[in-house]
Amino acid sequence: MYPLKFEPIYKEKIWGGRALEEKFSRKLPAGSIGESWEIAAHENGTSVISNGNLAGKGLMEAIKEEREKILGVEAKEDYYEKFPLLIKILDANDKLSVQVHPDDEYAHQYENGELGKTEMWYVIDAQEDAKLVYGVKPEVDKDEFAASIKEGRLEENLIEINVEAGDVLYMPSGTVHAIEEGILIAEIQQNSDTTYRVYDWNRMGQDGKPRELHIESALDVIEFGAEPEDKVVGLEIKEDGYVRTILVACPYFTTETLDITEKYSADTNHERFYVLMGLEGKAKLSYEGGEMDLKAGETLLLPAALGEYELIGECKLIKSYIRDLAELKAELEELGYSQEEIKQIKGL
Incomplete structure (x- = not known):
């Protein structure tokens, strides 16, 4: 794929x-x-x-x-x-x-x-x-x-x-x-x-x-009586070559931004699909069998069977997907993030 x-x-x-x-x-x-x-x-x-x-x-x-x-x-x-x-x-x-x-x-x-x-x-x-x-x-x-x-x-x-x-x-x-x-x-x-x-x-x-x-x-x-929502802060995770900020994790979708300064590598692992939307800049998306540009204003669907891929360049994008929320929370706790930090993610 x-x-x-x-x-x-x-x-x-x-x-x-x-x-x-x-x-x-x-x-x-x-x-x-x-x-x-x-x-x-x-x-x-x-x-x-x-x-x-x-x-x-x-x-x-x-x-x-x-x-x-x-x-x-x-x-x-x-x-x-x-x-x-x-x-x-x-x-x-x-x-x-x-x-x-x-x-x-x-x-x-x-x-x-x-x-x-x-x-x-x-x-x-x-x-x-x-x-x-x-x-x-x-x-x-x-x-x-x-x-x-x-x-x-x-x-x-x-x-x-x-x-x-x-x-x-x-x-x-x-x-x-x-x-x-x-x-x-x-x-x-x-x-x-x-x-x-x-x-x-x-x-x-x-x-x-x-x-x-x-x-x-x-x-x-309408949900009357609800306390006003704040703007989303998200949980920032700094990695070598990029910053990942998990914004929303609800039963319907998880979204995060990726601020890439050099390179971002990931693997779809046949588990789920991902949607990438370019916001700023441009990156080269490389995968087994080919490569393509992802520019600001473009949206791609990465099939679950894509496998390993890399984004190389300076860009900002939104990554959206669906995953088990309990697993995500456990993963963040294992990485050492506190409950207060995890609460910065809306919907989780």
Whole structure:
């Protein structure tokens, strides 16, 4: 097997822009492009492999042919029916709606078997004084939240924070959130496209009418009374030639950044697949049978059967995968990290 590249799936959005063109020299279709689905296997968009002998095949088609080689021996059976992750880049040229996503149980019951949506964001770029909505004030209950929507004063009940490039945020299902204008974000999430809009800043949609809201469903799934989440700090692990920072480790995905100054070596060990997204710089990815460049703005899937590989160069990237959390925690404890240090990893 070899590292898989995909054709991005571009989604025009009322809040989108052209930042992918400016930041990563992407050739975009016309319009306001709000989302690039980098790796996807969803009914609303399925990635097509663009390199090697699997070129032209959809991701799930390739998985059906090469299940264990792509997903790994540790992959759960349901991964064969629905790929577990959806990897995106979001360009918020304008504000996204204030929204929330359901958990697995609610989505399965009310959204035709869909998955819930827990996600994390890495801020790739942000204009000066960029902000986003990151939760509901803890003193606000369901009744007050509903009343504030009806009375047109919802914004006073939302938590708004400033963000800058390099910030990381973790969004468990049930968290009210909204990306505001001038932010480019890498999003790692469960494979779900279910969103409940709560508030859309009183704007009109492309048809000149207000966009649909989903207030009753949102009220069902919002986690009221939750303490505000902090930005993700992560656990930094310094190694020779690179720094690895584990950011999020939850049941749905583990994500870390790799700051490579010289070389990073690893092995997929036939256990699981990995997703690499370039953030800054460029590296040469070498593996048995070949090599390729990984540049900022590019995303690759490393199949479980890839084996040993090296990244050589100066770059920063996000590495995403799924693994047993108890094993990860035990591994970190064995390396000598304290419980307080491990708690810097969100979701663990």
